[in-house]
Amino acid sequence: MTLPNDTAQSPAxxxxxxxxxxxxxxxFGDTIALDHVSLSLDRGQKMAVIGPSAAGKSVLLKCLAGVxxxxxxxxxxxxxxxxxxxxxxxxxxADRIGMLFQQNxxxxxxxxxxxxxFQLIENGTLGRKQAKDRAVELLGLVGLDADSALLHPSDLxxxxxxxxxxxxxxxNSPEILLLDNPTAGLDPVLSNHIENMIDTIAxxxxxxxxxxxxxxxxxxxxxxxxxxxxxxxxYWHGKRDEISAAQNDHLAQMLKGSAQGPISMRxxxxxxHLVA
Amino acid sequence: MSKTQQAPGGVRSKGLADxxxxxNVRAVIYQIIAIGLVILAGWYLVSNTLDNLERQNxxxxxxxxxxxxxxxxxxxxxxxxxKSTYATAxxxxxxxxxxxxxxxxxxxTIIGTIFGIARLSSNWIVRKLAAIYVETFRNIPVLLxxxxxxxxxxxxxxxxxxxxxxxxxxLMTNRGIYIPVPVADNAYEFMGIAAILxxxxxxxxxxxxxxxxxxxxxxxxxxxxxxxxFAGLVLVAYLAGGAPTAMDIPELKGFNIRGxxxxxxxxxxxxxxxTVYTSTYVAEVxxxxxxxxPSGQWEAADSLGLKRSVSLRKIILPQSMRVAIPPLTNQxxxxxxxxxxxxxxxxxxxxxxxNTTMNQTGQAIEAISIYMAVYLGLSLITSLFMNWFNNxxxxxxx
Numbered sequence: 153m154t155l156p157n158d159t160a161q162s163p164a165x166x167x168x169x170x171x172x173x174x175x176x177x178x179x180f181g182d183t184i185a186l187d188h189v190s191l192s193l194d195r196g197q198k199m200a201v202i203g204p205s206a207a208g209k210s211v212l213l214k215c216l217a218g219v220x221x222x223x224x225x226x227x228x229x230x231x232x233x234x235x236x237x238x239x240x241x242x243x244x245x246a247d248r249i250g251m252l253f254q255q256n257x258x259x260x261x262x263x264x265x266x267x268x269x270f271q272l273i274e275n276g277t278l279g280r281k282q283a284k285d286r287a288v289e290l291l292g293l294v295g296l297d298a299d300s301a302l303l304h305p306s307d308l309x310x311x312x313x314x315x316x317x318x319x320x321x322x323x324n325s326p327e328i329l330l331l332d333n334p335t336a337g338l339d340p341v342l343s344n345h346i347e348n349m350i351d352t353i354a355x356x357x358x359x360x361x362x363x364x365x366x367x368x369x370x371x372x373x374x375x376x377x378x379x380x381x382x383x384x385x386x387y388w389h390g391k392r393d394e395i396s397a398a399q400n401d402h403l404a405q406m407l408k409g410s411a412q413g414p415i416s417m418r419x420x421x422x423x424x425h426l427v428a
Numbered sequence: 429m430s431k432t433q434q435a436p437g438g439v440r441s442k443g444l445a446d447x448x449x450x451x452n453v454r455a456v457i458y459q460i461i462a463i464g465l466v467i468l469a470g471w472y473l474v475s476n477t478l479d480n481l482e483r484q485n486x487x488x489x490x491x492x493x494x495x496x497x498x499x500x501x502x503x504x505x506x507x508x509x510x511k512s513t514y515a516t517a518x519x520x521x522x523x524x525x526x527x528x529x530x531x532x533x534x535x536x537t538i539i540g541t542i543f544g545i546a547r548l549s550s551n552w553i554v555r556k557l558a559a560i561y562v563e564t565f566r567n568i569p570v571l572l573x574x575x576x577x578x579x580x581x582x583x584x585x586x587x588x589x590x591x592x593x594x595x596x597x598x599l600m601t602n603r604g605i606y607i608p609v610p611v612a613d614n615a616y617e618f619m620g621i622a623a624i625l626x627x628x629x630x631x632x633x634x635x636x637x638x639x640x641x642x643x644x645x646x647x648x649x650x651x652x653x654x655x656x657x658f659a660g661l662v663l664v665a666y667l668a669g670g671a672p673t674a675m676d677i678p679e680l681k682g683f684n685i686r687g688x689x690x691x692x693x694x695x696x697x698x699x700x701x702x703t704v705y706t707s708t709y710v711a712e713v714x715x716x717x718x719x720x721x722p723s724g725q726w727e728a729a730d731s732l733g734l735k736r737s738v739s740l741r742k743i744i745l746p747q748s749m750r751v752a753i754p755p756l757t758n759q760x761x762x763x764x765x766x767x768x769x770x771x772x773x774x775x776x777x778x779x780x781x782x783n784t785t786m787n788q789t790g791q792a793i794e795a796i797s798i799y800m801a802v803y804l805g806l807s808l809i810t811s812l813f814m815n816w817f818n819n820x821x822x823x824x825x826x
Contacts, residue, residue, distance in 0.1 A: 218730060219727045219731050246731065249731070253724055253731075257724035258728075260725075261746035261747050270734075271734070275733070
């Protein structure tokens with residue numbers, strides 16, 4: 153699905169990145185969840201966000217998805233600032249972004265096909281009949297058969313729910329796909345399968361993918377860009393193959409999973425890890 | 429003795445002492461003694477009561493129900509005069525109880541849901557006003573609230589001569605609100621039957637439409653179809669019944685108002701009191717139900733760009749229902765049982781009529797057992813209905 157105003161919003165400056173996050177700050181009370189986060193990505197690029205728990209990874213995704221309103225800073229898509237959007241703009245914003253939640257957050261009260269196409273039904277893009285066909289099509293993309301469309305989320309296993317979550321995230325053909333731990337709690341075979349699926353889908357539509365993951369192996373193997381977060385800050389950001397160039401022993405250790413966080417930061421504010 | 433107990437194997441036959449020391453035998457003996465005491469106490473109470481009743485020349489049994497009641501009841505949903513029997517009088521009381529309890533349940537659900545949602549509003553004033561409403565009316569005993577409403581309702585309206593007429597032919601006085609009603613006619617009975625028939629048809633049409641929607645995704649305009657079926661059938665019945673137009677309009681005659689249907693201040697006081705009191709509990713049930721829905725559901729809805737009102741209606745409320753129905757049932761039962769406080773403001777509910785019956789006949793045991801059985805029955809019916817509803821709404825777990 154393309155937005156009617158897609159061309160109108162084409163960037164004035166062709167060299168500016170497609171997605172640009174600048175000085176994003178999010179606080180919960182006294183706890184700083186995001187501390188001046190700046191990142192940029194182009195169309196079709198894939199980025200993995202890694203870091204210990206309470207690093208602000210999920211908060212970053214939720215700020216991008218419009219679930220949280222950032223306290224300050226900008227999120228520019230094609231040069232349009234969505235962090236300052238008013239509520240009326242939220243719908244347009246949501247049209248360009250799809251998100252998979254860590255716990256899937258499927259709507260328990262609705263059958264699978266309505267779960268998948270809820271947004272498209274509610275914003276009037278599709279009638280219910282078309283929505284159902286579209287849901288079956290999307291379920292096919294994530295490897296579920298048409299019969300599952302009539303089931304409820306509670307009828308499905310964890311892995312199947314994850315697939316439905318992905319189907320819902322891609323239902324509006326988003327330009328940016330946000331995935332919060334897409335393979336958490338799945339066995340290696342299924343993890344691999346899901347990652348392959350995401351690859352295929354993203355490549356087909358040239359989607360920009362930002363994935364939060366705890367699986368360093370997958371992050372290194374499958375993502376072009378890596379972002380290391382710790383206590384709300386971006387600790388390191390760069391291309392996958394720049395890691396060795398960075399010659400950061402500690403980073404390397406973290407990627408191997410043998411260290412938890414940057415030593416320089418670890419001793420401070422341990423008590424404030426309230427945000428997952 | 430301890431030696432004989434420790435001796436191995438049942439070679440020697442056991443003596444009485446051995447039996448008394450056996451735990452199982454003792455347990456049986458204790459239970460026999462306990463049951464015996466209960467039976468004795470019961471027999472003592474019953475025989476005493478029977479003796480006393482006999483001494484006062486009061487015969488037991490339910491024969492009194494067929495006697496003439498010879499007292500008036502201020503409001504009744506069925507034909508009743510002092511010449512009617514006690515059975516009819518009790519039925520009038522029962523219907524009055526059911527009327528106020530049913531309307532109370534419907535109203536407290538609506539008002540409670542509104543205040544429950546309001547307590548979670550992002551608007552500070554709305555949130556605080558809802559909190560004040562809930563905390564005020566929840567923490568004052570319901571009996572005092574009935575007194576309060578009964579004190580202010582008659583005082584708030586003028587005497588019959590100066591009756592307020594906010595809508596033509598609707599009169600508001602200190603004796604209650606008078607509304608015009610159609611004069612009884614066969615046509616209205618036909619319409620009632622037609623309405624029930626229409627509801628049954630709508631039920632099946634809805635079922636069919638849901639099935640078709642699930643199977644093919646084709647929507648069916650069920651709301652309009654329902655309205656059409658209902659209005660059509662009722663209209664046909666009205667016309668078939670001769671389309672009566674006569675109305676019974678309330679009018680001032682002398683010092684009083686005659687005609688129309690009277691909503692008494694007693695009824696209003698009981699209805700408002702019970703509704704307001706119970707709605708605060710319903711509000712808390714609704715609030716806790718909404719808060720029980722994982723925040724991820726709100727977040728997922730937000731990420732889809734849904735309006736908060738849509739998320740609430742289509743995603744959050746259906747899920748909170750599952751948590752809310754069992755405690756909601758408790759509140760409905762409480763309201764029904766609290767309606768027996770109506771006797772305090774003179775609303776002729778079941779308890780009020782039973783008390784009068786008891787005073788006139790002396791049949792206290794029978795009268796009390798009737799209304800206890802009735803409340804038990806009403807509560808069980810409510811529970812059964814709500815359990816059925818709960819099962820329907822419950823999440824089918826894997």
